[in-house]
Amino acid sequence: MRRYREQFTRFHVIPLALILSLLQVGCATSVTRMDAGEVKDLSGAWNDTDSRLVSEEMIQDVLSRSWLQQYVRAQRKQPTVIVGEIRNLSHEHINVNTFVADMERSLINSGKVEFVASRTERQDVREEREDQDLHAREDTRKAMGQEIGADFMLKGTINTIVDPSGTKQVRYYQVNLTLISMADNRKVWVGQKEIKKLVKRSKLRF
C-alpha cells in the first residue's frame, strides 16, 4: 500500500494541479470596456457595426441628393419627415431602431430636415396634452389640433441572402430605405446599403 501512495503522489499531483488551474481560468466574470466605434464581430450576425455603417451611408446619401433642394426651392420651407415602418425581411431578428434613431438624430441636427413624432410617440404626447387640458395652468396649456402633418414618410426593408456550405457561410444584407411623398406617393429618394460577410465556423473547439 505504501508503494501505492508514493506512486499516486508522484504521478497524479502534477496533472491534477494542471486541471485545477485550467478550471480556474474559466470561473471569474470579466468585463472589458470598449469604444462604441470599435469593430468586433463575434458570431457573424447583424451587430452594432452593421447598424452604424448603414446609418452613416444613408445619412450622407439622403442629405446630398436633389430632393431636398427641390423641396426647399418649391415650398420655401424645410421638409417634415415621419419614420414609417422598416420591415425586417431578413433571416435574423434585427433591431432596426438603432439605425433609424441614428438617422433621425443626424437629420435633425443637420438643420435641413424636420421630424415629427412617429405613431406610437404621438399617442403618448396626445395623452399628455389631454392631461394638460385638465391639470395645467391656462397660459401653459397646449391646444389640440395644432400638430404638423409630415411631408414625407421614411419606409424601408432589410433583406438577406444566406448561402451556407459546410463550415462557411456568405451572408448578404441589403437595407433599402425610401422616402415617399405623402401628398402624391412619389418616391423622392431611395437609399441602399449592402453588407456582405463571409462567416467561417471552426470544425473543432476545445
Added chain:
Amino acid sequence: MKRIELVRSGSGGCVPAAGAARLGLFFTLSLLLGGCATYSETFTPVERKLAAQQPEHALQLLEKRRHSRRDEVLYLLNKGMLLRMTRDYEASNQAFEAAKRRINELYGASITEQAASFIINDGTRSFVGAEFEQVLVHLYMALNYLEMRQLDQARVEALQVDIRLREIAEHVPESAYTEDAFARYLTGIIYEERGEWSDAMIAYRKAYQSYNKYHDRFGTEIPVFLKYDLLRLSERMGLTQELARYKREFSISQWQDVASLRRQGELIFMLHNGLAPKKREQSAMVINPQSGRLIRVSLPEYQPRPQPVLRARLIVDGDRVRTQVAEDITGIAIKSLEAKMPAITARAVARAVLKDQTAKQAGKQHELAGLMVNLMNVMTERADTRSWATLPGNIHFARLPLPPGNYAVKVELLGSGDAVLATRELSNITIRAGEKNYYSYHWIPSRL
C-alpha cells in the same frame, strides 16, 4: 427498469475463489448502478408535473434542478417549451433564442469532449440536440411569434428553418430526416398570409414532397388542408400543368380561391399531443471468461409513450372539422436515432475495448488497482439518454376558414372508437378578414 445481464463463469464450471469475489462485486455493482439514474430518469418528476396538468410547477422544478454547462441547450429547450405551455410566449422565445445561440457556439466538435466520450461515456459531450430537435426550435419560436401576432418575426424563423434544413441536408445526407414537412408547411402559411405567393407556393411544394416521404417512413397521411392549399395557390399563380396534376392526384375538383379566402379569416388549430418518446438505457454486462474482468456496454433506445388521443374534433357553429397528424415527432425521433445507432454502437464498443485495456494495465501493477479501474469503468459506462423530452409526441393540425366575427370553438379530443377523452372551450376567438388566428393546445395525458 429492464437490463440485460449476462454472467458467464469459466469453462471449467467451478468458480475459483477470485471469481467468487468478482461475482460478489458484480452484484454490488448492479445495485450501485440501479441507484445512479440516467438523465431521462432524473427528468421524470418534471414529466409527472406535466401529467398533473401543472406546467407552472414543472417549470419551477426544472429551474431548481442543477444542470451542467454541457446540458445547457437541453435545459433551455425544456424551459422554452414549459414557458410556452404557461402561455408566456415572450419568455419562451428568449429561452429558445438562447438555446439557438448555444447550439451555434457548439457547432465544432470539441476535442476534449470527444476524448472524454471515448474514455468515459457519450454523456460527457455537450448536448446540441438531434437535427429534428434543432429544426423544431425554429418551428416553436415561429408559433410563439404567430400567437403573439408578430408576423414579421415569425417570417424570420421561417427563413432560418430553410437555412437550417439546407445545412442538415448537406451535413448528414444519409440521415433519415433531411426535410421537415410541417416546418415547411407552416412557413408556407406564413408567406401566404403576407401575400408572398411564390414563396408560399415553393414552401407548400416542399411540404408536399416531404409529406410523401413522411408517408413512406412514418405512415403520416398528407394533410388534406395542404392539398387545398396547393390547388388554390397553383391556380392563383397560373401554374396550369401543376394544377392539373394536383387535381388528378388528389381527385379534388372544388376549392376556395385566393380572393374568397382573403375575404375570410382563418383559425389555425394545433394540438400538441402528449410527450415525445423517452430515451432509456439498454445495457449488457458480461464477465470476460479469459480475463475475469467485467465489460459493460450501454446504448440508448427510444421508448414510445402511450398516445391515448388519436385526433381532435373542432366544433364551430355546428360545423365539425377533424384534425390530422402534421408531424409525427415520435416516429421521427425513433428513426433518426436508428440512423445514428451504428456510430453510437461503434463508439461504445471502442470504449469497452479501451476501458478493458486500462483495467488490464492497472491489474498488471496491482490486482486491487485493476479491480478498482474495472469498477470505475463499468460504473461510468452509461448511455446518453438526453433528449428534448417536453416535445409533444405528435402535432395535430387543422385549418378552418371562417367569415370575420367572434366565435366560440369547442375542441374534443378523441381516443380510440372516437370516445371523447377531454374537451376544451375556446371562447372569444376573433377572426379578421385576411388574417390567420393561431391557437395551440398542449395536452398531456395523466398517465405517461
